[in-house]
Amino acid sequence: RMLVVNRRDFKILSWDKWKTYQKIREYMPKTFWVGDLSNLSKAVNKVETNNMVVKPYNSLKGNDIYIGLKENLKNFNPEKTGRKYILQEFVDTSNGIPNLTPGNHDLRVVVINNKVVWSHIRVPAKGKFLANTAQGGSLTEINYNKAPKGIKKIVKEISNRFYKKYDNPVFSIDFGINEKGAPKIFEINDQIGFPRWEMKNRDVFLKALVENFKSKIT
Numbered sequence: 001r002m003l004v005v006n007r008r009d010f011k012i013l014s015w016d017k018w019k020t021y022q023k024i025r026e027y028m029p030k031t032f033w034v035g036d037l038s039n040l041s042k043a044v045n046k047v048e049t050n051n052m053v054v055k056p057y058n059s060l061k062g063n064d065i066y067i068g069l070k071e072n073l074k075n076f077n078p079e080k081t082g083r084k085y086i087l088q089e090f091v092d093t094s095n096g097i098p099n100l101t102p103g104n105h106d107l108r109v110v111v112i113n114n115k116v117v118w119s120h121i122r123v124p125a126k127g128k129f130l131a132n133t134a135q136g137g138s139l140t141e142i143n144y145n146k147a148p149k150g151i152k153k154i155v156k157e158i159s160n161r162f163y164k165k166y167d168n169p170v171f172s173i174d175f176g177i178n179e180k181g182a183p184k185i186f187e188i189n190d191q192i193g194f195p196r197w198e199m200k201n202r203d204v205f206l207k208a209l210v211e212n213f214k215s216k217i218t
Contacts, residue, residue, distance in 0.1 A: 010166040014190035018057045027185045034085040051090035056083040062132035093176040107175045112208035114163040118201040119144040150183045
C-alpha cells in the first residue's frame with residue numbers, strides 16, 4: 001500500500017475552500033458559492049459587510065482575490081480566466097491582536113501530531129489587505145502561548161476532529177481577529193512552508209514532522 005502524510009480526502013478538503021466552509025462553517029466568515037464570475041452580481045446582496053472578499057475556491061498565494069467594496073467589483077480583473085469563485089463577508093482585522101500585533105493581520109497556527117508546533121503572524125504591506133508573503137506581506141514568528149484563548153479553543157477542537165477523521169494530518173489554520181475581538185478562520189492549508197533557520201521553533205517543527213512520518217510507517 002502507498003504511505004502518505006496527508007490523505008487524499010484531507011488534501012481535497014484543504015484545497016477546496018468551499019468544502020472547508022461546509023466542514024467548519026461555525027468558525028469562518030459567512031461564505032457563498034459563486035461559481036463563474038458571471039454569477040457574482042446575483043450573490044453580492046447576500047453579504048452584510050461593506051467590504052467583501054471574492055476568491056477562487058482553490059487558489060494559492062493570494063492570487064486572483066478581490067477585497068473591497070461592492071461598487072468597485074467592476075474593477076476586478078483576475079489574471080486567470082475560467083476559475084470558480086466563492087464570496088465571503090469581510091473580516092476587519094485592523095484592531096490587531098493584543099500583545100502581538102497592532103493592525104491588519106493573518107495569524108497562522110501549524111498543527112502536527114495533534115499539537116501546535118509553530119505559529120506566526122503575517123502582516124500585509126501598507127495599503128493592502130492580503131498578508132501572503134507572495135503578495136508582499138511580512139512574517140514574524142510568535143509564541144503560541146500569547147495567542148488569544150478563543151483561537152486556542154478553536155485550534156484544539158479542529159485538531160482533535162481532524163486527527164481522528166484524517167489519520168493525523170499535517171496542516172495549518174489561518175485566523176483573523178475581527179473588530180469585536182472574535183477569531184475567524186480564513187482557511188486550512190495542507191502545504192506549509194518550513195520555518196526559517198533562525199526561528200525558535202524550527203527544531204520543534206522538524207522533530208514533529210519526523211514523528212509524523214514514523215507514525216505512518218509503523
